[in-house]
Amino acid sequence: MIGAAFALIRPLLFRMDPELAHERTLAALRGLPIPPPPADPSSLGVKAFGLDFPNRVGVAAGFDKNAEVVDPLFRLGFGFVEIGSVTPRPQEGNPRPRLFRLPADEGVINRFGFNNQGHAAVLARLKARKGRGILGVNVGANKDSEDKAADYAAGIVAFAPVASYFTLNVSSPNTPGLRNLQKREALDELLARAVETRDSVALNGARRPLLLKIAPDVTLAELDDIVDRALAHGLDGMIVSNTTISRPESLKEKALAGETGGLSGAPLFELSTRVLAETAKRVAGKFPLIGVGGIHSVRTAKAKIEAGATLVQLYSSLVYKGPGLVTEIKRGL
Numbered sequence: 001m002i003g004a005a006f007a008l009i010r011p012l013l014f015r016m017d018p019e020l021a022h023e024r025t026l027a028a029l030r031g032l033p034i035p036p037p038p039a040d041p042s043s044l045g046v047k048a049f050g051l052d053f054p055n056r057v058g059v060a061a062g063f064d065k066n067a068e069v070v071d072p073l074f075r076l077g078f079g080f081v082e083i084g085s086v087t088p089r090p091q092e093g094n095p096r097p098r099l100f101r102l103p104a105d106e107g108v109i110n111r112f113g114f115n116n117q118g119h120a121a122v123l124a125r126l127k128a129r130k131g132r133g134i135l136g137v138n139v140g141a142n143k144d145s146e147d148k149a150a151d152y153a154a155g156i157v158a159f160a161p162v163a164s165y166f167t168l169n170v171s172s173p174n175t176p177g178l179r180n181l182q183k184r185e186a187l188d189e190l191l192a193r194a195v196e197t198r199d200s201v202a203l204n205g206a207r208r209p210l211l212l213k214i215a216p217d218v219t220l221a222e223l224d225d226i227v228d229r230a231l232a233h234g235l236d237g238m239i240v241s242n243t244t245i246s247r248p249e250s251l252k253e254k255a256l257a258g259e260t261g262g263l264s265g266a267p268l269f270e271l272s273t274r275v276l277a278e279t280a281k282r283v284a285g286k287f288p289l290i291g292v293g294g295i296h297s298v299r300t301a302k303a304k305i306e307a308g309a310t311l312v313q314l315y316s317s318l319v320y321k322g323p324g325l326v327t328e329i330k331r332g333l
Helices: 002-014 018-031 070-075 118-127 148-159 178-182 184-204 220-232 266-283 298-306 316-321 324-332
Strands: 046-048 051-053 057-059 080-086 099-102 107-110 134-139 165-169 210-214 237-240 262-265 289-292 311-314
Touching (some): 002 018, 018 070, 018 099, 057 324, 080 118, 107 266, 107 316, 118 148, 148 165, 148 184, 184 210, 184 220, 210 220, 237 266, 262 266, 262 316, 266 298, 289 298, 298 311, 298 324, 311 316, 311 324, 316 324
Parallel strands (some): 057 080, 057 311, 080 134, 134 165, 165 210, 210 237, 237 289, 289 311
Antiparallel strands (some): 099 107, 107 262
């Protein structure tokens, strides 16, 4: 039913500014009486990071930055939902326009800049939830923060009561200097503080899995360092990958391809899947991976799993395929 409704309203959404269309989509999800989905068959379930996922398909961070539609997303059939990125203080992000569709490529470019309502507002919304489900909280740092590692630690402390797992986002291309946190020394410090904070919070409750989300634009030498540090600090997993600042020659929307920001959607699939496979080789089964980037069909979801992912996440493909894609992928798996 939801899939059919999306097919009807898609032309209207595509006549709107992309960011406005996304806001209207969130408003519709808040207001629509979406019935609970049928229970997933046990064959779809998987255990990862010590958590029991009812199915492998999740929502990537960025779709629901401020935790406005967590329960409606679960009712669409997702096995887990990741909100954020969330920073300690509210942040406007970059000036609009900052979101661009590339319809001929089924791609998206964004330069949001970690726009979000901040810890307090998002935490209040999550505490008021009545639904259940595996919830990831993707934490980040304010653009003007002098101690970015402290911002990540603050996110872990703030959301420990509600998060099923945490993701450290050091890979957005839209916050100046953020990707420098992927460099060995900076990453070493960040991971040490994040793990110490997570473990200290766990003294009064369950120990939350801690994941690291990386960019697809890293060199193999940089990937060696990232995986080495993640394993050394005992992280529970990695998410591969965020958006890319590269622009494939194959892009058809040449004019829009010149917009600054991170490219996601179908054009990201090949690069992100290659980096996922390289990550899986280096991790060698020591912890699970989440594959994200360009999944738009059963075939591409299976390719991520074959490349080494235990779980997969969607975002940009929902713009073009709608929520029916979730059920389609689950049936295919």
